Amino acid sequence: MKRPKLAGVFLSVGCLLAYLMFVKYHYSTSNPEAFRLPPYRGPVSDQLGDGRPSSAAAGRDFQFGIMFDAGSTGTRIHIFSFQMENREAPKLAHETFRAIKPGLSAYADDPEKCTAGISELLELAKSSIPRSMWSVTPVVLKATAGLRLLPGEKATDLLDRVRALFLESPFLSRDDSVSIMDGTDEGISAWITINFLTGDLHRSGSPTVGMLDLGGGSTQITFSPQDEKTIQTSPIDSIRSFQVFNNTHTVYTHSYLGLGLMSARLAVLGGVDASPLGGSTELVSPCLAPEYSGRWEHADVVYTVRGQKAGEPAYEACLSRVEKLLYRKVLKASEAADVDFYAFSFYYDRAVDLGVIDEQRGGAILVSDYILAAKRVCSSLSVSPLQSPFFCLDLVYISVLLQELGFPPHKQLKLARTINQVETSWALGATFHYIESLKRH
Numbered sequence: 001m002k003r004p005k006l007a008g009v010f011l012s013v014g015c016l017l018a019y020l021m022f023v024k025y026h027y028s029t030s031n032p033e034a035f036r037l038p039p040y041r042g043p044v045s046d047q048l049g050d051g052r053p054s055s056a057a058a059g060r061d062f063q064f065g066i067m068f069d070a071g072s073t074g075t076r077i078h079i080f081s082f083q084m085e086n087r088e089a090p091k092l093a094h095e096t097f098r099a100i101k102p103g104l105s106a107y108a109d110d111p112e113k114c115t116a117g118i119s120e121l122l123e124l125a126k127s128s129i130p131r132s133m134w135s136v137t138p139v140v141l142k143a144t145a146g147l148r149l150l151p152g153e154k155a156t157d158l159l160d161r162v163r164a165l166f167l168e169s170p171f172l173s174r175d176d177s178v179s180i181m182d183g184t185d186e187g188i189s190a191w192i193t194i195n196f197l198t199g200d201l202h203r204s205g206s207p208t209v210g211m212l213d214l215g216g217g218s219t220q221i222t223f224s225p226q227d228e229k230t231i232q233t234s235p236i237d238s239i240r241s242f243q244v245f246n247n248t249h250t251v252y253t254h255s256y257l258g259l260g261l262m263s264a265r266l267a268v269l270g271g272v273d274a275s276p277l278g279g280s281t282e283l284v285s286p287c288l289a290p291e292y293s294g295r296w297e298h299a300d301v302v303y304t305v306r307g308q309k310a311g312e313p314a315y316e317a318c319l320s321r322v323e324k325l326l327y328r329k330v331l332k333a334s335e336a337a338d339v340d341f342y343a344f345s346f347y348y349d350r351a352v353d354l355g356v357i358d359e360q361r362g363g364a365i366l367v368s369d370y371i372l373a374a375k376r377v378c379s380s381l382s383v384s385p386l387q388s389p390f391f392c393l394d395l396v397y398i399s400v401l402l403q404e405l406g407f408p409p410h411k412q413l414k415l416a417r418t419i420n421q422v423e424t425s426w427a428l429g430a431t432f433h434y435i436e437s438l439k440r441h
Helices: 002-030 111-128 131-136 152-168 183-198 228-233 261-269 314-326 334-338 346-354 367-379 391-404 427-440
Strands: 061-070 075-083 091-100 139-143 178-180 210-214 218-223 239-244 247-257 282-285 293-298 301-307 341-345 363-366 412-415
Touching (some): 061 111, 061 427, 075 111, 075 427, 091 111, 139 427, 183 218, 183 239, 183 247, 183 427, 210 346, 210 391, 218 334, 228 247, 261 282, 261 301, 261 391, 314 391, 346 367, 346 391, 346 412, 367 391
Parallel strands (some): 210 341
Antiparallel strands (some): 061 075, 075 091, 210 218, 218 247, 239 247, 363 412
16 A cells, blocks of 8 residues: 555656746746847858958857947947857957947937937947847947936936837847946946956956046046955945956946036036026136137037136146146045056047047056146147147146046056957946846846
């Protein structure tokens, strides 16, 4: 009698296990949260719309990602192709990049007008990615300081327009595909990008490089501290730990909203970062040539700007304005002076204007180069069609900002717009993070 009972127990348990396996399989195949990005198997030459030849062999796995960088001065699209390796960090096979102007924030009062530029960039993405991969290629837009500075409703209206376009597109769009990016996440994503491109992210225990970004509306600093004291004495919000490619990294990161070059320029000139309600749009500054008079547009407002009549030397007068703006607004990161740093965006552009670096190849610059250039340019202010009227102001601001961040005059910064022909922006790092989140879900 015992054997039939025992057999019955085993039969019941077996049936229960079979049922559970069926439920698990059914759930994983029907639940949208169990989504996985399938790889594309084929040579790189098959995947690119430009038809460029490639040495990649057929059968390799590729994934794609589309990242829109909606900045304060323009919208940029990055279309990435990744070669996937088992249990290894992905390799970037190709990037397609294009930028349009103005930024989304310029359409704050007429959001419908922003759709033409976004649609144009989506067409570029369609021509750059195999049709068979469209539905599983994530499309993401992250807006930065330009939209952070807009009133909430205006920013929401713009993002809703973009979200509608993404949903109509053939690409993978989710609820979190369109958003305003936190400044700290911007800094971390840029740090991931630069260390991925230099190869430091792949080598366990390898020293990493720091990142300095000077945008139009905000500026960021991010680096990995080597001294435990830096972690202990820094504000708790400035220390972040995160995982990428199965490694955990701890960084010091800080974003300063309103201290990007364009926002700072407006503040130094005496304006405010909002549309003046019936107020004057005329700005007068000692940072401009005394005889200068012109128009400058910022955040969809056109200002009349004029130089101030000669009095106090221009450099000293402009320096005083900049120092007043930055007083107690920037934290010094003591260890930053000992870390190798890459700087880009307006740090790069002004170094090109000075002739210190080649526009295509980049190079290196000392903090003292910015300081000396500011003194030289401001001491010989004149109206010239070959030079921006704001050159003196911009150089003074950059030189003071770097010193306030903790960089001494002798500190050398590496300047790069691209590394291995890839843009050194936060877009690549943010794309890695987003694809990782899709895999986790």
